[in-house]
Amino acid sequence: MDYSANSNRTPSGPANDTGASEAKAQHDAAASARSQIRAQARAPKHRINRKALGRSMQAIDIFAGALLAVVGAIAISGGQPGAVPAGELFPIAGFAALLPLMLSALGLYRIEPRHAIIWRVTRAVIATASLGATMLIAGFGTAPESVGILAVYCVVAVSAMTLVHLVYAGFIGHWAKAGRLARNIILVGATPNARKLILANQGSGTVNVVGYFDDRKSRAPTQLAGTPYLGTTDDLFNWSVLPDVDRVVLTVTPKAEERVKHLLEKLRALPQPVILLLDINGFNPETTSLDDIVGVHTARMSGHEENLGRQFVKRLQDVVFGSLLTLVTLPVMAIIALLVKLDSRGPALFVQKREGFNGRPIKVYKFRTMRHDPNAESKKLRQVELNDPRVTRIGGVLRKTSLDELPQLFNVLAGSMSLVGPRPHAYGMRTGGTETANLVAEYAHRHRVKPGITGWAQVNGSRGPLHTPEAARDRIKWDVEYISRAGFFFDLWIMLKTVPALLGDKLNVR
Structure with missing residues (x-):
């Protein structure tokens, strides 16, 4: 009998079937374990912005210094601050003016969770005491007859400011222990130094390494240093926790040039800053803080440092202009709500979950323009088309004039949206059968700012649903350009162009 035809076949006996079943079971168990670990990964929320906290402390110190100056002037003048001689007023005013600068020079407005309370208090004492001594010495030259009362003022002022910074240190220590000052970080790539960095920074209270990602599944352990x-x-x-992550750290070796290029191109689309961490000679991860991750061994490859001044101006702009617009349009909104209710059954407002800042979900308000469907949330998202039968009579008018967007002024006042910014897209929005997010590499960039009622894309003709990949790419191009140019006067220009652009638009389906 000729066995040559079967000589290369794998036996199919019971032993082989058992081995295949065991291998499949092990594979399924490993996949299940990883899925469970991924589901349990959490990024702490309700955290405190360190920069904002530092600026708040500085503002309180400025107010406290001014208050001490007023109290000192009243004490010296016997209740008539206007009668204080210039020679006596100079040391008091000088202490108030130079106090925040001195404290800032010693790094007391830079929030470092790993610093002990004694570190902050000692620096506060050094800053305030040296400044008080300097002002007292100045008093010998400007008001020698009042040196005694100036000395009392300096002691009181130094003690008061030291007490204030003792309170600061207590709160910072409490928040650090609770993890509210930690930055949420994820790693991409598992190098030996990345493992050592994780171990060296565990329990520091400065960073929380949520997890790590690696395309090399076969080489990726289930856990890297825990x-x-x-x-x-x-x-x-597609990770649900991504909006709560502050930074993405790409850990690689310098030799893997092609892999680095590929990963960087891919990760640039993330809304978070991407940091490149190289394993190079002389780099000791055990003495390096992940909190100071932008250092000699790291390079910021994408993303921007948050500009608190710009954020404050933007928020102030939204509150002021948003409040005025809300007051002016309230009567109009009341009439529209009544017309919507009379035109068809259902609520006047339509609420939809959309992508907000950093990809976080927000609830966006609009006037209902379609026939009410209680099960709409559970159905597959379908964009509006020309002569769409779902659109009501009053809804068609509202969509053409964009008056259906007016309730989003309440989103602006609540802080989930801005007057100007990329329009908020619905989750899973599709363009030509493909998810819009998968059509444009830079799509996630639009999440780096709050979404807006109007934007640079809208005044340049990109309005309404996206039905082609080209239309999606054009909109993202305008959105990314807006983010790079965003500023008060640019926002003002877009707001001024919005109404003429909307009224002149006869082409887009809205």
Whole structure:
């Protein structure tokens, strides 16, 4: 009998079937374990912005210094601050004016969770005492007859400011222990130094390494120094916890040039800053803080440092202009709500979950323009088309004039939206059968700012649903350009162009 035809076949006996079943069971168990670990990965919320906290402390110190100056002037003048001689007023005013500068020079407005309370208090004492001594010495020259009362003032002022910074230190220590000052970080790539960095920074209260991603599944351990493996970079983009992450750290070796280029191109689309951490000679991870991650061994590859001044102006702009517009349009909104209710059954307002700042979900308000469907949330998202039968009579008018967007002024006042910014897209929005987010590499960039009622894309003709990949790319191009140019006067220009652009638009389906 000729066995040559079967000589290369794998036996199919019971032993082989058992081995295949065991291998499949092990594979399924490993996949299940990883899925469970990924589901359990959490990024702490309700955290405190360190920069904002530092600026708040500085503002309180400025107010406290001014208050001390007023109290000192009243004490010296016997209740008539206007009668204080210039020679006596100079040391008091000088202390108030130079106090925040001195404290800032010693780094007391830079929030470092790993610093002990005694560190902050000691620096506060050094800053305030040296400034008080300097002002007292100045008093010998400007008001020698009042040196005694100036000395009392300096002691009181130094003690008061030291007490204030003791309170600061207590709160900072409490928040650091609770993890509210920690930055949420994820790693991409598992190098030996990345593992050492995680171990060296555990329990520091400065960073929380939520997990790590690696495209090399076969080489990725389930955990890296206790940090869970969460999947590939494709999984990263669809990860539900991503909006709560502050920074993405790409850990690689310098030799892997092609892999670095590929990963950087892919990760640039993330709304978070991407930091490149190189394993190079002389780099000791055990003495390096992940909190100071932008240092000699790291490079920021994408993203921007938050500009608190710009954020404050933007928020003030939204509150002031948003309040005025809300007051002016309230009667109009009341009439529209009545017409919507009379035109068809259902609520006057339509609420939809959309993508907000950093990709976080927000509830966006609009006047209902379609026939009410109680099960709309559970159905597949379908964009509006020309002569769409779902649109009501009054809804068609509202959509053409964009008056259906007026309730989003309440989103602006609540802080989930801005007057100007990329329009908020619905989750899973599709363009030509493909998710819009998958059509444009820079799509996630639009999440770096709050979404807006109007934007640079809208005044340049990109309004309404996106039905082609080209239309999606054009809109993202305008959105990314807006983010790079955003500023008060640019926002004002867009707001002024919005109404003429809307009224002159006869082409877009809205």
